[in-house]
Amino acid sequence: xxxxxxxxxxxxxxxxxxxxxxxxxxxxxxxxxxxxxxxxxxxxxxxxxxxxxxxxxxxxxxxxxxxxxxxxxxxxxxxxxxxxxxxxxxxxxxxxxxxxxxxxxxxxxxxxxxxxxxxxxxxxxxxxxxxxxxxxxxxxxxxxxxxxxxxxxxxxxxxxxxxxxxxxxxxxxxxxxxxxxxxxxxxxxxxxxxxxxxxxxxxxxxxxxxxxxxxxxxxxxxxxxxxxxxxxxxxxxxxxxxxxxxxxxxxxxxxxxxxxxxxxxxxxxxxxxxxxxxxxxxxxxxxxxxxxxxxxxxxxxxxxxxxxxxxxxxxxxxxxxxxxx
Amino acid sequence: xxxxxxxxxxxxxxxxxxxxxxxxxxxxxxxxxxxxxxxxxxxxxxxxxxxxxxxxxxxxxxxxxxxxxxxxxxxxxxxxxxxxxxxxxxxxxxxxxxxxxxxxxxxxxxxxxxxxxxxxxxxxxxxxxxxxxxxxxxxxxxxxxxxxxxxxxxxxxxxxxxxxxxxxxxxxxxxxxxxxxxxxxxxxxxxxxxxxxxxxxxxxxxxxxxxxxxxxxxxxxxxxxxxxxxxxxxxxxxxxxxxxxxxxxxxxxxxxxxxxxxxxxxxxxxxxxxxxxxxxxxxxxxxxxxxxxxxxxxxxxxxxxxxxxxxxxxxxxxxxxxxxx
Numbered sequence: 240x241x242x243x244x245x246x247x248x249x250x251x252x253x254x255x256x257x258x259x260x261x262x263x264x265x266x267x268x269x270x271x272x273x274x275x276x277x278x279x280x281x282x283x284x285x286x287x288x289x290x291x292x293x294x295x296x297x298x299x300x301x302x303x304x305x306x307x308x309x310x311x312x313x314x315x316x317x318x319x320x321x322x323x324x325x326x327x328x329x330x331x332x333x334x335x336x337x338x339x340x341x342x343x344x345x346x347x348x349x350x351x352x353x354x355x356x357x358x359x360x361x362x363x364x365x366x367x368x369x370x371x372x373x374x375x376x377x378x379x380x381x382x383x384x385x386x387x388x389x390x391x392x393x394x395x396x397x398x399x400x401x402x403x404x405x406x407x408x409x410x411x412x413x414x415x416x417x418x419x420x421x422x423x424x425x426x427x428x429x430x431x432x433x434x435x436x437x438x439x440x441x442x443x444x445x446x447x448x449x450x451x452x453x454x455x456x457x458x459x460x461x462x463x464x465x466x467x468x469x470x471x472x473x474x475x476x477x478x479x480x481x482x483x484x485x486x487x488x489x490x491x492x493x494x495x496x497x498x499x500x501x502x503x504x505x506x507x508x509x510x511x512x513x514x515x516x517x518x519x520x521x522x523x524x525x526x527x528x529x530x531x532x533x534x535x536x537x538x539x540x541x542x543x544x545x546x547x548x549x550x551x552x553x554x555x556x557x558x559x560x561x562x563x564x
Numbered sequence: 565x566x567x568x569x570x571x572x573x574x575x576x577x578x579x580x581x582x583x584x585x586x587x588x589x590x591x592x593x594x595x596x597x598x599x600x601x602x603x604x605x606x607x608x609x610x611x612x613x614x615x616x617x618x619x620x621x622x623x624x625x626x627x628x629x630x631x632x633x634x635x636x637x638x639x640x641x642x643x644x645x646x647x648x649x650x651x652x653x654x655x656x657x658x659x660x661x662x663x664x665x666x667x668x669x670x671x672x673x674x675x676x677x678x679x680x681x682x683x684x685x686x687x688x689x690x691x692x693x694x695x696x697x698x699x700x701x702x703x704x705x706x707x708x709x710x711x712x713x714x715x716x717x718x719x720x721x722x723x724x725x726x727x728x729x730x731x732x733x734x735x736x737x738x739x740x741x742x743x744x745x746x747x748x749x750x751x752x753x754x755x756x757x758x759x760x761x762x763x764x765x766x767x768x769x770x771x772x773x774x775x776x777x778x779x780x781x782x783x784x785x786x787x788x789x790x791x792x793x794x795x796x797x798x799x800x801x802x803x804x805x806x807x808x809x810x811x812x813x814x815x816x817x818x819x820x821x822x823x824x825x826x827x828x829x830x831x832x833x834x835x836x837x838x839x840x841x842x843x844x845x846x847x848x849x850x851x852x853x854x855x856x857x858x859x860x861x862x863x864x865x866x867x868x869x870x871x872x873x874x875x876x877x878x879x880x881x882x883x884x885x886x887x888x889x
Contacts (some may be wrong), residue, residue, distance in 0.1 A: 402830035450674030
């Protein structure tokens with residue numbers, strides 16, 4: 240957004256229908272709560288029914304007006320059919336009209352070494368990290384265009400859509416794919432006046448984070464030990480600020496901001512001078528960071544070999560395929 | 565590679581076993597031919613048997629020594645099982661040992677508008693643009709580690725792994741995913757001394773290119789009309805030069821080189837000064853390019869609405885899902 244339009248036409252959720260996938264926990268719930276407290280109608284979709292019920296109670300406690308509509312629905316969003324069915328349910332209380340804003344928060348990471356990942360691990364990674372977002376965006380775009388409605392589609396990726404390292408082979412490809420889709424649609428959906436944003440949070444203190452710590456390789460934990468995680472609320476506030484500023488790519492922490500500014504691709508940046516300064520910092524800093532991480536990884540070889548041995552990773556785990564004769 | 569090691573330990577395919585997926589046409593065949601002419605044993609895998617037979621004839625005509633082993637195998641590499649079965653066949657004539665270098669050239673693009681893409685189009689895009697490479701890299705990495713063998717895995721993406729625009733919603737996500745996987749494995753496979761490269765060709769004059777022109781939206785054709793395609797041979801030569809220079813990310817044309825240098829993520833760059841100069845050019849040039857393309861796209865709205873109308877895209881095509889009541 241150029242400086243002369245600061246403060247003009249700031250996006251305002253008041254009275255809008257916001258659809259939040261993965262809205263029952265973590266970032267999705269934090270976002271749904273903020274949107275409710277700012278006067279939006281909120282629909283959330285997730286799988287677990289108890290979590291959805293708990294989430295709706297939290298959202299209700301932020302109600303501003305009696306006419307706000309809060310709904311929750313249990314669907315699996317990993318398939319085109321699931322995404323369509325969820326959308327049918329979500330629009331039912333809104334005269335069949337597509338939501339004004341869609342926040343694609345569903346997503347799960349399961350970090351592991353590549354050689355201990357089964358075929359299912361890799362497929363799950365793509366389903367939970369990419370397809371949940373792709374199918375809902377696909378279903379909703381088509382209907383928005385059919386109905387001639389404008390709207391906003393917000394993809395949620397991760398710092399790992401800009402960069403990646405050891406341990407993330409099932410997750411980073413999915414997050415990179417989300418970035419590829421978001422950037423394509425930012426370009427393409429200009430044909431229909433549909434806005435597309437990409438939000439990339441760094442580590443967040445959510446139930447999903449607790450889960451991913453369980454399978455995370457030691458070397459990955461070590462590389463990440465300097466991270467200062469955000470709360471889901473902090474991330475959600477950063478996301479909404481980015482939308483208000485009409486940024487194509489949004490982040491809520493300085494590390495991701497460095498990678499965003501220095502990993503532009505063809506997406507619009509923020510402020511030229513600001514982005515240039517960050518880019519120069521990253522140009523010096525990123526190779527230093529990478530070198531130090533590469534050194535850590537290479538120093539980890541012996542311990543890793545022992546890990547593979549002790550856990551019988553190469554002989555028994557998962558789906559090793561036929562052994563070599 | 566730092567300047568003091570120029571010319572040292574340059575990768576040499578002579579006597580090595582090179583496995584080329586998608587090796588029967590286009591870049592894969594051009595690469596297989598060059599590798600054969602430089603003394604490598606070459607195994608190619610693709611689906612079409614006639615094309616494989618034709619390709620082996622071409623490769624044979626570049627034989628340098630009688631003991632070079634050239635083999636072709638017909639497999640579908642879109643599944644973990646297919647990739648494992650292909651690898652079994654490929655290693656059979658090499659004492660079961662994993663190849664010294666794997667070139668992942670299989671890949672097909674089918675550009676289309678997002679709203680006219682069926683669920684199958686999007687799934688095929690990910691299968692043909694990502695999983696063909698992911699499964700083979702997964703199968704081969706595991707065996708390399710089991711056998712304690714070093715090697716080289718070369719992923720092939722596209723300029724569209726760095727940037728993207730209208731028309732590429734089924735392809736760019738897959739190519740971004742390949743970049744995410746390649747960058748993760750460049751980091752992770754240091755644990756086993758396995759080298760990972762990513763090659764990103766721009767438009768190439770191949771049978772695949774002729775296919776993609778058929779479904780490519782008019783606006784996408786217009787945006788690409790200034791492109792100067794490479795031949796598959798030119799691209800293959802660029803790829804091999806990049807491997808000899810030990811570059812993590814390799815491109816064979818100036819436009820991709822601009823996006824590579826300005827879209828670094830956490831992958832190693834080339835030469836600091838050279839990359840910095842390109843980055844500064846891209847910092848000025850990329851927003852200008854993007855603005856001009858965005859202007860083109862917005863000016864295309866009326867014609868596009870007519871296209872959707874005339875072709876009944878939103879009412880009849882593909883798998884529109886339930887209509888809104």
